[in-house]
Amino acid sequence: MDPQYINPKNLKHRSDVTVWNGVAYVAGIVPSDNTLSIAEQTSQALAVIDGYLAAAGTDKSRLLTALIHMTDVERDVAAFNDAWTAWLTPGRLPIRTCIGAPLQQGAFFEITVTAAMPS
Numbered sequence: 556m557d558p559q560y561i562n563p564k565n566l567k568h569r570s571d572v573t574v575w576n577g578v579a580y581v582a583g584i585v586p587s588d589n590t591l592s593i594a595e596q597t598s599q600a601l602a603v604i605d606g607y608l609a610a611a612g613t614d615k616s617r618l619l620t621a622l623i624h625m626t627d628v629e630r631d632v633a634a635f636n637d638a639w640t641a642w643l644t645p646g647r648l649p650i651r652t653c654i655g656a657p658l659q660q661g662a663f664f665e666i667t668v669t670a671a672m673p674s
Contacts, residue, residue: 558573558574558575559573559574559575559611560572560573561573561574561607561610561611563610569582570582571607572607572608572610572611574611574612574672577671577672577674578619578669578670578671578672579607579608579611579612579613579669579670579671579672580667580669581604581607581608581611581667581668581669581670582607582667583624583665583666583667584600584603584604584607584665584666584667585600585658585659585660585662585664585665585666586599586600586662586663586664587599589660589661589662589663592634593631593634593635593638593663593664594634594635594637594638596663596664597634597635597638597639597642597664598638598642600664600666601638601639601642601666604666604668608668608670611670611672612672612673613670613671613672613673614670615642615643615644615647615670616644616647617647617670617671617672617673618643618644618647618649618668618669618670619649619650619668619669619670619671620649620650620651620668620669621649621650621651621652621666621667621668622651622652622654622666622667622668623635623651623652623653623654623664623665623666623667624653624654624655624656624658624664624665625653625654625655625656625663625664626655626656626657626658626662626663626664627655627663628653628654628655631663631664632653635653635664649668
């Protein structure tokens with residue numbers, strides 16, 4: 556079976572989701588409105604992730620990993636964590652890394668996740 560590439564925006568340089576060998580890989584997601592609070596931006600980005608996972612045929616209850624890049628971890632991680640924790644499926648906690656990094660287009664954070672596909 557070949558990898559499945561999900562690219563609803565028809566981007567020329569990447570797909571938003573790739574599914575291969577029972578795993579869905581979701582590209583780095585940034586919120587579309589960085590004028591909102593970090594909690595609101597987090598909820599906005601997580602809703603996009605929900606949509607991409609659904610397009611791949613899985614959901615957040617099957618998350619394996621998360622990688623979060625933040626421009627200011629010390630300032631933003633507490634508000635991010637509150638929204639993130641509220642979103643997660645209880646008892647289904649992925650491994651997660653959160654690191655500081657400069658980001659494009661004024662984004663305060665970017666989220667990349669992987670999720671298992673249903674068997």
